[in-house]
Amino acid sequence: MTTNPTVKSLLFNTRLLYLIKYQEVLGHLDRPDADLQKLDQSFQTLFAHWGNPKFWTENIPWIAGKTSDLILQVDKVNPRECSAFKTAATTLLQHLKEDLLKDALQRVVSTDTSMWNLRMLNALRKTSQQVDARVALFNNQGEDLDNNTEFQDLKEHQQGLMATYRNLLKTNAVEADETKVKNIKKRGIRLEAEIVLTEFFNKHKKLSAYINKQVSAVGLIPHFAEVPSEENQKSITALSLALIKMDQQIGTLAKAGKDFTKEADFASLSTDQLSLQNTFRKALYCNTITATTSDTNTLEQIASSLANVNDLSGIKTKYVALNDLMRNHIAIIG
Numbered sequence: 001m002t003t004n005p006t007v008k009s010l011l012f013n014t015r016l017l018y019l020i021k022y023q024e025v026l027g028h029l030d031r032p033d034a035d036l037q038k039l040d041q042s043f044q045t046l047f048a049h050w051g052n053p054k055f056w057t058e059n060i061p062w063i064a065g066k067t068s069d070l071i072l073q074v075d076k077v078n079p080r081e082c083s084a085f086k087t088a089a090t091t092l093l094q095h096l097k098e099d100l101l102k103d104a105l106q107r108v109v110s111t112d113t114s115m116w117n118l119r120m121l122n123a124l125r126k127t128s129q130q131v132d133a134r135v136a137l138f139n140n141q142g143e144d145l146d147n148n149t150e151f152q153d154l155k156e157h158q159q160g161l162m163a164t165y166r167n168l169l170k171t172n173a174v175e176a177d178e179t180k181v182k183n184i185k186k187r188g189i190r191l192e193a194e195i196v197l198t199e200f201f202n203k204h205k206k207l208s209a210y211i212n213k214q215v216s217a218v219g220l221i222p223h224f225a226e227v228p229s230e231e232n233q234k235s236i237t238a239l240s241l242a243l244i245k246m247d248q249q250i251g252t253l254a255k256a257g258k259d260f261t262k263e264a265d266f267a268s269l270s271t272d273q274l275s276l277q278n279t280f281r282k283a284l285y286c287n288t289i290t291a292t293t294s295d296t297n298t299l300e301q302i303a304s305s306l307a308n309v310n311d312l313s314g315i316k317t318k319y320v321a322l323n324d325l326m327r328n329h330i331a332i333i334g
Contacts, residue, residue, distance in 0.1 A: 005274045007060045007100075008050075010247060013240035014071045014096075015047055018089065020237060024079035037160055039086055042093055044164045046101075048215040049173050052108045060104055064261060065251010068244045070095050075241070109171040117169040120176035120184065124162060127188030127207070131158075134192050134200060143197060154204050161211045168215060176214075183210065232284040235291035238299035239281065242306075242322060249306045250315065260312045269319040273326075280326040289329045298325060 022040060029036075049055055070092040077085045097105065113121070135145050145151045168174040187207045194200040228236060250260065260266045283289040302322055309315055 004056050004059050006062050006270065008056075009243065009274055009277065010062070010067055011050060013244050014067060014092075016237065016240045017071050017075050017244065018043060018092070021074055021077065021079065021085065022089075025077075025082055025085045028080045029082060032156065033082060036082060036086060037156070039089055039093070041160050041164050043089070044160070044215060045167050045173075046093070046096060048164065048168050049101075049105060049108055051216065052173055054108045055104045057107060058103070060101065063100075063251070064254055065248045067092075067095065067100060068248035068251065071244055072248060075244075108173050112172075113170050114172050114175065116176040116178065116181065117172060117174075119181050121166060121169050123181050123184040123188070124166060127184055127191070128162065130188040130192035131204070131207075134194065138197060138200070151201065151204075154201065154208070158204065158208045158211070161208055161215065164215050165211050174214060180214065228285050229287055229290065231293065231296065232287060232289075232291045234296045235299060236281060236284050238296050238303065239277065239284075242299050242303040243277065245303045245306045246315075246318065246322075249309055253310065253315075256310075258311065260315060263312060265316060266312065266319075269316060269323065273319060273323050276323055276326040276330065279330050283330065289332060291329075295325065295329075 022043075025036070070088075074085065074088045074092055077088050079085070135151075138145050165174070169176060184207075187203065187210065191200065191203050191207065194203055253260065280289075284291060299322075302318055306318060309318060
């Protein structure tokens with residue numbers, strides 16, 4: 001069994017669980033945390049590399065359970081304990097960068113920034129200056145954006161995205177082109193010319209959304225026009241947690257001398273699952289199918305019961321239950 005499809009699935013689920021916990025921690029902060037923001041920028045930079053085809057040109061060694069153990073430590077953190085989250089997330093980040101993905105990162109990072117990336121870096125610098133100039137004018141007109149909570153949140157978000165995008169451009173981890181450079185320049189011109197504050201905020205948000213699209217891991221985390229329903233989002237999260245706990249338990253059993261990963265039955269079930277989860281997850285994101293509370297509960301029950309599984313037969317049973325749930329939903333839209 002090739003490792004990259006398995007590792008991609010693992011990384012997808014790790015990314016989702018990290019982002020959910022990060023948002024929970026943010027929601028409990030009384031004031032901005034600079035160290036937390038820098039940590040998240042490092043994660044976003046790493047996530048963006050996953051969309052580069054060169055990242056996957058060679059198989060990435062998969063060690064069952066190792067990454068899953070670390071993301072589950074992040075998942076267990078009380079969201080009110082920012083310090084504990086930073087410690088657990090930093091350990092996860094170091095593992096991803098220095099252990100699991102070190103060779104893959106070396107494949108996509110180069111020292112000579114491409115011509116179009118240099119032009120994009122210049123366009124971003126100019127756009128930032130145009131935004132600052134417009135903010136100064138609004139301040140002179142009595143708007144006082146420096147003390148406007150809504151704008152400061154928008155500004156902080158955009159600065160984080162800009163920093164991530166610049167890092168990726170400098171190392172050619174993402175590629176700019178003439179169209180993208182023109183888009184950034186046009187947005188900067190429009191922002192500098194805007195005289196209505198609400199429209200300035202809207203254009204500011206659109207610039208951030210455009211940059212976010214450039215740094216997102218396209219090909220691993222697809223962009224969908226629709227937002228999943230509340231229950232579909234719960235099932236997406238429950239699916240990721242079940243898959244992560246499945247990987248963790250397989251790793252635990254392997255350490256105990258029960259390595260099933262080379263068994264024909266396991267390989268077949270795993271390959272089937274990889275195909276099913278891609279289709280199932282996309283359908284949930286697009287609301288092509290409708291998950292129910294029962295579906296979410298079933299996924300959560302599979303995740304919680306995995307700790308009691310200690311043989312190949314038990315693992316197969318959980319795989320079949322999970323695969324059947326996804327297959328039955330996919331059949332509805334087939």
